[in-house]
Amino acid sequence: MSAPIDYLLFEEATGYAVFKVKLQQDNIGAKLKEVQSQISDLGNFSKMVELVSFAPFKGAAQALENANEISEGLVSDYLKSVLELNIPKGSAKKQIVLGISDKNLGPSIKETFGYIDAVSNELVQDLLRGIRQHGDKLLKGLQEGDIERAQLGLGHAYSRAKVKFSVQKNDNHIIQAIALLDQLDKDINTFSMRVKEWYGWHFPELAKLVPDNYTFAKLVLFIKDKASLNDESLHELTALLNNDSGLAQTVIDNARISMGQDISEQDFDNLLVFAKRVVSLTDYRKSLYNYLEDKMHTVAPNLSELIGEVIGARLISHAGSLTNLSKQAASTVQILGAEKALFRALKTKGNTPKYGLIYHSSFIGRASSKNKGRISRYLANKCSIASRIDNYSDAPTNVFGQILKKQVEQRLNFYDTGAPTMKNSDAISEALALYNDLDVEMGDASDDEKEEDEKKEKKEKKEKKEKKEKKEKKEKKEKKEKKEKKEKKEKKEKKRKSDDDESPKKKKKSK
Template sequence: MPITHALLESSSGYALFDVKLTEDIVSHSQAAQESIKDLGKFGKMVELRSFVPFKSAAHALENINDISEGLVHEHLKSLIELNLSKSSSKKSPITLAVSESTLAGNIREATGVQCDASEKAQDIIRGIRLHAPKLLSSLGEDDLTKAQLGLGHSYSRSKLKFNVNRMDNMIIQAIALLDQLDKDVNLFSMRVREWYGYHFPELVKLVPDNYTYARIIVFLGDKDTLTENKLSGLEELLEEAQSDAKSTGETLSGIESTSTTAANILSAARNSMGSSLSPVDMLNISAFAQRVVSLSQYRKSLVAYLATKMNDVAPSLTALLGERVGARLISHAGSLTNLSKYPASTVQILGAEKALFRALKTKGNTPKYGLLYHSTFIGRAQPKHKGRISRFLANKCSIASRIDCYSGERQLYVLQWESLVTIVTPSTIR
């Protein structure tokens, strides 16, 4: 059936064209393709029948969202019914060229107009789209370009905001950065200990904590400058380090009393066996120690950021597993939506794929847990109970991730998950 009309969805509105000389357009010869590119020849093959502009930018965005999903907006439906439905008859059948097959089917259902989304229809629409600024005489070329730019920005912005409450990509990036920071801080701390150890080797045993050690280097510099006048400042530094550790739930190993530790450092500095360093060497060591301190401080802020994000995006999963284990599960799955689609058996071994495939290949025992091994549930369980705890935990993680992903009132379930954490023991699991 020959194509009689063509529909153009532009950024400014919908345009309906009468199509003439269809055979000349759809021919795949070189001459036919050249005639599509030539406005003079192509203008004789199509003629503008009707153009209805969008009422506003919001109206244009609403229409393009429907078009992208293959839906027929009322604005488009009214255009087709007004211009084509009454003209259609058995003697003069109408076939409308449409750019997309899903949209063509929905237009046929909504209006009863026969639609064509074949290759020949695409050739016609491609030519119309190419010469649209000239064929749509009511619009200037600049107007169409500006409309395309504005609508493109609005459409992209709406797609980015579509999943605004599920910012799991931020969690994936944060946990990846946190893991990398852990490696870097540990590596740099070992390097600064080795470097400064040539000058003050006794300090390594007196201050086991890497962050506190680096801060003492920045404060102290050359060990020969440490006198009783600096003792009060050193005590304040150690007290601050202890309070920071307590605020994060950690314990500062090797430091029982700040005054005693400060006095021991002063005594060790006076009787140190370390070699002297030039001012240039000490300047470089201090700069490197300052870098370790700044990285450690940024790591603490990143941990707080991750905790906030996890409590916003996946509060149930966070209450069950904690921020870091929950974030690693989301990162490994790719998104919270993907994690929610996994069955409990997959969640249980998530992160242990290599061990699983190796066991299947050798027909050995499959792993009982993957990333869930780092959960406090499994960590405090006896070895004989770890498998049961892991299976139970994977089941609850699957439920929690689905609540976080699909429930509108996710915070309502947090207290239930927190109470579950306190009562889970091997005796409560069948």
């Protein structure tokens, strides 16, 4: 039989509450209907537990901080102070039994307070359910609806903090970009075929002369009606055809003898609008590819350096995230993308696939047919290492990817010539040496930048000081001038008054 529960810790969105258990249920009859109904009844439940203390949080920030600590199974300073103040110290022989809702918090409490034994069983959960149900009445100083509002606010803040990733290391954008890139490739190919078929009714010979879809769509926008092509169009046509004047002349000659039919102006308008869309989609596809390259070099520089940006992005997308990819074993990375073939082989007891998405890597293309499986296994191993370095390193660098790529090159050479491959320990040592050198260079650069910043600050302070001094001098001068003017004015007024007083005396004398 388990020891009786002395106290309960109730973690609420509004704060921490400590309850003393006065009357405990029997473990054997805990599931009975009558016993469960006692918990739902406030009158009966208030006889079972008594509030010792309720310590509310000072604000939403403190509530979020404590929620994060509890989710990680840690005792925060605030929780520590609450337990110290409200639970009496026991002894090594007689420990205080504390009921908690999250069992992951138990070891931390046991480590912090040696005299407290934290438990989380069915009986504790039943009692905490009762406290949660009657929380408005049991917790003092709370009004109706306060708990619900606090729970909603804390829930939003906690979810926001968990979902929020580092801006630099966010791989969600890579997953969306590679998915959009694949979709654009399909759509552009379909739309280009439609443009070729549509414009082929007017100028069928052009499709054979210019097989490239993007160039064909741009030519459609330039040529429009084939009858408008003449020798004056040669220069502009050559520019569109990568400065191939011979091909441009061939296009003009074929336009004159073309078997195509004439198209009305309204049909041309629709065709040209569609061709313009194809060109704009292709241009956007190029800019999206550049964006994906930049993003991969920021988020997964080593994986990009080793296997390429597109294949690396596909691996991340297929795994779900860079973190998921880093957790995968090398054997799983090897067959990512070939799950159907794997399960079919397991079902029919056939040969399992040797490669999945990494088949598109140039390393496997360069290997001979008998060595393709070997190099794919080796490459998957290096991809797994690169993804782990990318995911768990703080500063993005492609140094490790360069060394791993060098190892794969040496392995390819080993299959052909038998030359030994660099050992992993030597490879990592070389990469770390390069990384440290890079850090030193960056440190020197940052020191120079600091010196420049300090000089700039000194210069700015000096300028500010000079401006302030000039301003003060100007103000003093103005004050002095005002004072002098005032004194002059006062003297004039005194003189005038004295003159006014003297004038009647002079008149009397004259009389």
